[in-house]
Amino acid sequence: xxxxxxxxxxxxxxxxxxxxxxxxxxxxxxxxxxxxxxxxxxxxxxxxxxxxxxxxxxxxxxxxxxxxxxxxxxxxxxxxxxxxxxxxxxxxxxxxxxxxxxxxxxxxxxxxxxxxxxxxxxxxxxxxxxxxxxxxxxxxxxxxxxxxxxxxxxxxxxxxxxxxxxxxxxxxxxxxxxxxxxxxxxxxxxxxxxxxxxxxxxxxxxxxxxxxxxxxxxxxxxxxxxxxxxxxxxxxxxxxxxxxxxxxxxxxxxxxxxxxxxxxxxxxxxxxxxxxxxxxxxxxxxxxxxxxxxxxxxxxxxxxxxxxxxxxxxxxxxxxxxxxxxxxxxxxxxxxxxxxxxxxxxxxxxxxxxxxxxxxxxxxxxxxxxxxxxxxxxxxxxxxxxxxxxxxxxxxxxxxxxxxxxxxxxxxxxxxxxxxxxxxxxxxxxxxxxxxxxxxxxxxxxxxxxxxxxxxxxxxxxxxxxxxxxxxxxxxxxxxxxxxxxxxxxxxxxxxxxxxxxxxxxxxxxxxxxxxxxxxxxxxxxxxxxxxxxxxxxxxxxxxxxxxxxxxxxxxxxxxxxxxxxxxxxxxxxxxxxxxxxxxxxxxxxxxxxxxxxxxxxxxxxxxxxxxxxxxxxxxxx
Amino acid sequence: xxxxxxxxxxxxxxxxxxxxxxxxxxxxxxxxxxxxxxxxxxxxxxxxxxxxxxxxxxxxxxxxxxxxxxxxxxxxxxxxxxxxxxxxxxxxxxxxxxxxxxxxxxxxxxxxxxxxxxxxxxxxxxxxxxxxxxxxxxxxxxxxxxxxxxxxxxxxxxxxxxxxxxxxxxxxxxxxxxxxxxxxxxxxxxxxxxxxxxxxxxxxxxxxxxxxxxxxxxxxxxxxxxxxxxxxxxxxxxxxxxxxxxxxxxxxxxxxxxxxxxxxxxxxxxxxxxxxxxxxxxxxxxxxxxxxxxxxxxxxxxxxxxxxxxxxxxxxxxxxxxxxxxxxxxxxxxxxxxxxxxxxxxxxxxxxxxxxxxxxxxxxxxxxxxxxxx
Numbered sequence: 002x003x004x005x006x007x008x009x010x011x012x013x014x015x016x017x018x019x020x021x022x023x024x025x026x027x028x029x030x031x032x033x034x035x036x037x038x039x040x041x042x043x044x045x046x047x048x049x050x051x052x053x054x055x056x057x058x059x060x061x062x063x064x065x066x067x068x069x070x071x072x073x074x075x076x077x078x079x080x081x082x083x084x085x086x087x088x089x090x091x092x093x094x095x096x097x098x099x100x101x102x103x104x105x106x107x108x109x110x111x112x113x114x115x116x117x118x119x120x121x122x123x124x125x126x127x128x129x130x131x132x133x134x135x136x137x138x139x140x141x142x143x144x145x146x147x148x149x150x151x152x153x154x155x156x157x158x159x160x161x162x163x164x165x166x167x168x169x170x171x172x173x174x175x176x177x178x179x180x181x182x183x184x185x186x187x188x189x190x191x192x193x194x195x196x197x198x199x200x201x202x203x204x205x206x207x208x209x210x211x212x213x214x215x216x217x218x219x220x221x222x223x224x225x226x227x228x229x230x231x232x233x234x235x236x237x238x239x240x241x242x243x244x245x246x247x248x249x250x251x252x253x254x255x256x257x258x259x260x261x262x263x264x265x266x267x268x269x270x271x272x273x274x275x276x277x278x279x280x281x282x283x284x285x286x287x288x289x290x291x292x293x294x295x296x297x298x299x300x301x302x303x304x305x306x307x308x309x310x311x312x313x314x315x316x317x318x319x320x321x322x323x324x325x326x327x328x329x330x331x332x333x334x335x336x337x338x339x340x341x342x343x344x345x346x347x348x349x350x351x352x353x354x355x356x357x358x359x360x361x362x363x364x365x366x367x368x369x370x371x372x373x374x375x376x377x378x379x380x381x382x383x384x385x386x387x388x389x390x391x392x393x394x395x396x397x398x399x400x401x402x403x404x405x406x407x408x409x410x411x412x413x414x415x416x417x418x419x420x421x422x423x424x425x426x427x428x429x430x431x432x433x434x435x436x437x438x439x440x441x442x443x444x445x446x447x448x449x450x451x452x453x454x455x456x457x458x459x460x461x462x463x464x465x466x467x468x469x470x471x472x473x474x475x476x477x478x479x480x481x482x483x484x485x486x487x488x489x490x491x492x493x494x495x496x497x498x499x500x501x502x503x504x505x506x507x508x509x510x511x512x513x514x515x516x517x518x519x520x521x522x523x524x525x526x527x528x529x530x531x532x533x534x535x536x537x538x539x540x541x542x543x544x545x546x547x548x549x550x551x552x553x554x555x556x557x558x559x560x561x562x563x564x565x566x567x568x569x570x571x572x573x574x575x576x577x578x579x580x581x582x583x584x585x586x587x588x589x590x591x592x593x594x595x596x597x598x599x600x601x602x603x604x605x606x607x608x609x610x611x612x613x614x615x616x617x618x619x620x621x622x623x
Numbered sequence: 624x625x626x627x628x629x630x631x632x633x634x635x636x637x638x639x640x641x642x643x644x645x646x647x648x649x650x651x652x653x654x655x656x657x658x659x660x661x662x663x664x665x666x667x668x669x670x671x672x673x674x675x676x677x678x679x680x681x682x683x684x685x686x687x688x689x690x691x692x693x694x695x696x697x698x699x700x701x702x703x704x705x706x707x708x709x710x711x712x713x714x715x716x717x718x719x720x721x722x723x724x725x726x727x728x729x730x731x732x733x734x735x736x737x738x739x740x741x742x743x744x745x746x747x748x749x750x751x752x753x754x755x756x757x758x759x760x761x762x763x764x765x766x767x768x769x770x771x772x773x774x775x776x777x778x779x780x781x782x783x784x785x786x787x788x789x790x791x792x793x794x795x796x797x798x799x800x801x802x803x804x805x806x807x808x809x810x811x812x813x814x815x816x817x818x819x820x821x822x823x824x825x826x827x828x829x830x831x832x833x834x835x836x837x838x839x840x841x842x843x844x845x846x847x848x849x850x851x852x853x854x855x856x857x858x859x860x861x862x863x864x865x866x867x868x869x870x871x872x873x874x875x876x877x878x879x880x881x882x883x884x885x886x887x888x889x890x891x892x893x894x895x896x897x898x899x900x901x902x903x904x905x906x907x908x909x910x911x912x913x914x915x916x917x918x919x920x921x922x923x924x925x926x927x928x929x930x931x932x933x934x935x936x937x938x939x940x941x942x943x944x945x946x947x948x949x950x951x952x953x954x955x956x957x958x959x960x961x962x963x964x965x966x967x968x969x970x971x972x973x974x975x976x977x978x979x980x981x982x983x984x985x986x987x988x989x990x991x992x993x994x995x996x997x
């Protein structure tokens with residue numbers, strides 16, 4: 002105001018300034034509006050979303066895997082166990098000088114080079130508060146030494162965990178199977194079944210056998226710990242704990258002692274034995290030899306051992322009882338005979354002359370009998386006892402393939418038995434329809450002839466043979482073989498029996514008396530027939546049938562001579578049997594690969610199995 | 624609310640104004656803000672008093688700086704302006720030559736007894752100088768004056784951006800531009816400058832920016848593209864804010880901050896702590912407090928008696944708003960992470976001293992008014 006020259010300017014300047022301040026204030030208000038708008042969007046509109054994210058940030062669910070159910074045999078013998086194994090861990094943040102601690106530690110327990118290398122590899126990759134494994138599978142002595150010196154080693158800890166263990170090793174390994182680490186495929190399957198949540202924290206899963214089939218019973222329900230963690234994942238506190246539900250224990254119908262006896266009875270033969278209780282279908286013994294040690298698979302089998310198993314020509318990993326398909330051979334003769342009686346193509350006492358061979362009209366081919374000179378005249382009873390081939394060639398032709406095949410299907414041939422194991426093979430029950438379907442060829446008469454003695458296309462698993470034998474013992478009532486007998490809640494000693502699965506429809510025989518003829522003929526096999534040697538000093542009644550399955554076809558003008566053949570081309574010895582005849586309790590099928598003959602090898606094995614069964618029963622009764 | 628515009632008479636000045644040269648309204652608002660800031664900091668430090676006490680000491684020092692600045696009359700300040708500017712420019716060059724390398728950027732100058740950031744001083748020196756230069760001529764400035772003012776702005780800006788400290792460079796430049804704006808730079812020129820900035824921005828993107836700066840801009844548009852890297856800050860701070868809701872999780876109960884999910888929660892991202900614990904209400908109240916301070920600053924500018932004071936007061940107030948806007952915009956995911964602290968709340972000393980020194984200038988401008996300006 003003093004400097005007159007700028008009076009006007011000052012007014013203009015004030016106007017200008019006021020103007021600019023006004024615009025600036027508007028700008029500031031808009032800016033604050035934008036910020037508030039953004040905050041409104043974050044804190045009101047999307048609040049729920051961010052609240053969830055914040056919660057997810059903060060709260061972590063830590064899965065607590067359930068303890069796996071145990072597996073017992075029918076008498077309470079433990080077949081699959083969870084054993085504590087101890088590992089030594091080191092928590093870096095609790096240790097002042099790691100190298101010095103390791104040096105002192107080695108005065109107490111031995112640390113291998115690989116233990117140390119693994120530890121040093123994990124150390125930089127782990128968080129300071131996470132325990133790093135230093136040594137696995139500590140011995141009890143090591144655990145004790147560490148416990149005594151515990152005060153000297155802050156930050157060192159012994160952690161116990163449960164590992165699956167099969168105390169009997171190879172015994173019944175084809176039945177029990179094993180668990181292994183969950184693989185990528187397992188995970189995919191679990192996801193497809195919507196079960197992956199239940200497997201959080203679980204490291205192992207059933208891979209084979211009962212462990213696999215009854216995974217759902219054995220696994221249990223996962224538990225959770227809701228923990229609050231900070232940004233680096235350290236647990237601040239436990240908010241909530243839902244305890245896991247341990248898996249339920251399984252009680253198998255298998256009798257471990259009988260199983261052991263059966264496995265021993267097979268000696269060094271490759272083969273299979275299946276023993277079923279015909280009353281219930283309970284599987285008492287289920288042998289496939291050679292076998293393997295399931296303990297090796299639990300924590301990952303090493304490549305050398307696995308390759309050794311894989312490349313072994315005896316194929317120890319192959320479940321012969323379940324998946325081995327063998328020609329049932331002469332063991333089918335009682336069944337064929339029954340079919341013939343049922344279809345009235347022959348009378349029970351009607352006899353057929355056996356000259357040692359059989360020919361079809363207008364065909365040169367001679368179907369030979371195993372007995373060179375022939376058996377002469379025999380009826381059904383004698384034909385089964387002597388295992389006459391010609392009788393059954395003739396009877397099969399009289400039956401025709403259609404009736405023969407249809408009748409055999411009632412015994413379960415050509416169809417899965419329905420046992421509670423995965424991977425069962427069905428074998429082959431040949432029929433016109435089967436041949437057209439699989440080979441697109443018509444059926445020839447000659448094929449009917451050899452079907453009559455269980456050769457040709459006919460294949461059956463040892464399990465199917467045992468099932469058919471049980472059906473025979475039951476006089477037509479079919480049972481589904483099964484291994485699961487009872488389930489018990491963990492800690493409870495009261496197993497709850499599993500309801501028996503309904504059996505198939507009974508074999509339709511027009512007269513129940515026909516069973517007597519078939520069973521009588523099998524009794525005669527033991528008494529006076531091909532297996533009469535196993536009938537010596539028998540303290541119970543037994544019915545059976547031998548079978549010899551050709552591994553290599555013998556030409557028309559050739560003879561089978563075991564001494565000139567490699568063992569792997571020797572005939573398979575087969576035997577089916579059940580006992581006691583009056584009230585059958587056990588039905589057995591034995592396949593001894595390359596055993597030569599059913600009567601020489603397979604029948605004595607079956608006898609040993611049934612003897613053991615009877616002895617055990619007597620001991621229990623006492 | 625903002626005081627009486629006619630309050631020019633020395634007779635009506637309170638003792639605070641007359642003897643300490645302080646403005647009561649501004650001082651109260653600043654004290655309230657620092658109180659709030661210390662409170663949030665206490666939470667951000669999980670209740671560790673030691674750090675809060677350190678910050679309190681810084682505040683005492685900064686308020687001391689404010690008191691000192693308030694004693695210097697605007698006329699003296701004006702006379703010193705070009706010399707302060709020149710000295711600061713030399714120091715910036717010195718930083719380039721032998722500055723301490725901290726955090727991958729040359730920002731610090733070691734003066735033996737104290738480490739010093741010349742770029743902070745430039746935040747004051749630049750608006751002072753531009754105001755000094757423009758106030759020598761008639762307003763609005765003519766083209767040659769604008770050009771010279773632009774050179775005055777861009778030289779230190781380029782030096783600071785080269786350190787590299789993009790956040791401070793932008794704030795320094797902004798302070799200079801606000802002086803030009805208040806001086807009445809024509810709207811046409813302002814719009815023209817904005818249009819001209821686009822190609823400059825593109826060129827900067829390709830040649831002038833460090834990788835980490837480019838990444839920060841990119842992650843702004845899609846924080847989830849780098850959730851564990853530079854996007855992590857934004858993701859966690861938006862979670863903190865969003866989960867706070869309207870009323871917040873309660874004081875000291877923010878899970879994002881107390882469980883370490885929120886990075887840099889004591890410094891640049893402290894607003895997220897407030898937003899998480901006090902919700903939208905707390906954030907809005909804080910914004911209101913900032914608005915009061917800025918409004919008081921602009922009012923001081925309006926009441927100022929000479930051109931230099933007017934330009935300086937308004938420019939400083941507007942720059943203060945830019946601080947607030949850039950920081951909250953950054954924390955809430957609107958702007959890229961450029962490393963601007965929340966004024967007077969974030970932990971740390973240098974920017975606090977600069978800020979309160981600026982408020983000291985504002986108070987000086989307000990309290991040195993005369994009934995009859997000479």
